[in-house]
Amino acid sequence: MKEMNHTRELLQSENWLAFQASVGREIIRFSSDDFLANGIIHRLPLVGTYLYIPRGPITGNSQQSTGNKQQLRGNIQKLIEEAKEKNVKWIRIEPQNEEVLQGIKEAFDGGVLRAPHNMQPKEIFVMDITKDEEMLLAQMKSKTRYNIRLAEKRGVKVFETREEKYIAAFLDLITATSGRKGITSHSREYYKKFFTTLPGEMCQLFVAEYEGRIIAANIVIFYGDTVTYLHGGTADEHRDVMAPYLLQWEQIRVAKARGHYFYDFGGVKTASNQHKAMSKNQESKNKNDWNGITRFKVGFSPQTQSTMYPGAYDIVLDARAYFFYNFLRHPKNIIHSLFR
Incomplete structure (x- = not known):
């Protein structure tokens, strides 16, 4: 690390x-x-x-x-x-x-x-985005690159916004995602405060739309030399169009275009950092959840080492x-x- x-x-x-x-x-x-x-x-x-x-x-x-x-x-x-x-x-x-x-x-x-x-998170995944877009795509895992292209081909559209109707859609996605995964999310008012407190050049909502429906959305923070993927939600429908892959890629492209050097995907858990002190059932569920999250994020830059804090x-x-x-x-x- x-x-x-x-x-x-x-x-x-x-x-x-x-x-x-x-x-x-x-x-x-x-x-x-x-x-x-x-x-x-x-x-x-x-x-x-x-x-x-x-x-x-x-x-x-x-x-x-x-x-x-x-x-x-x-x-x-x-x-x-x-x-x-x-x-x-x-x-x-x-x-x-x-x-x-x-x-x-x-x-x-x-x-x-x-x-x-x-x-x-004790372990996070931060990607260097200073290379040109072709090189960034080339260094991805082939499945990640394929899923980005698939989402584009299927007609997924990504854009950034701070409009209230899209923030409301994001809040619904967060609620649905939390319920589906059995995790506790912040209140709706908490997420709204990002857009009423932080300026537009610092905080944006990125939205993935498919056939007129919002199926994924992320809060993204621009600060210093780093852009951070902070919160996200996805719909249970239309998973086959791979919207989260294109959503992350477009966020990276915007971060790069605005002169930032790093893209922070947030928490991951590599095999060497799995938590040990839990029941077998808890460990299995936790490991499966984190395996999927980690595999998704690392796929964008598999040669990058995760960053470990004490x-x-x-x-x-x-x-x-x-x-x-x-x-x-x-x-x-x-x-x-x-x-x-």
Whole structure:
């Protein structure tokens, strides 16, 4: 797995903070000395609050030199002081790489523990789109390339829009997709906020239409040198026309035409990163779901290595509250304590 080689993290941006505030979340802005740690306050019943720093902190310096280590220590202490003013019990971080994680562990004298679950995908698939279109097509898996051509031949049309009627169609697709796959989606209002909060040059809805019907649609974010496929929904009908393949390809083409360098497909799980700690039935379903998602995304650039993050870690400020939080996460603990 390679380290991140593209710049300007979306989830640490002012635009993302504005979006989070628009959906009713309390945000914290923190930056100091080449150190960025913008975050979101989460409140949990019985436990209290924790601060979540998505895809951060970001530090521009290597942590090898003594001076940089001291600077990181100072920034971490400032962040902790600000968090304590908000009565935060722990700070959930998602470091850029293992070097930054190790630097944070050395900078904080208390506990820095692996979080019980990841907030963002630990493994993502980011494609370099600086080559010309012919080369991008040539490097795809033959099945991916074939399905793009098939969708074109069958008459699937792709366009970008922010019109309300297409946003409504997207919301219906998201609801249908979530129900079909048995996953929990955000509220309809949450998705609408992307279009009322983020400017048009940053956020677009890409739509695939077939025979007058919207059969697939994606929210796509343009930020820095990277374009991100953020949310998507598909209809259960007309799967044979392969609309999602053409939809992604057109998104890549637009990203390239607008001068971006990378296209972020979001989360994947390669064979080396399958989750182990689950029942056999859960593992089988999870593996099958992720196998299909991963195969679809990787097909656009099979020679590209996925990007791996260390995952989520918690800087524990209140050990008692953190223990109680982990205790409450497991219903068996509660039942045992009530009936022992």
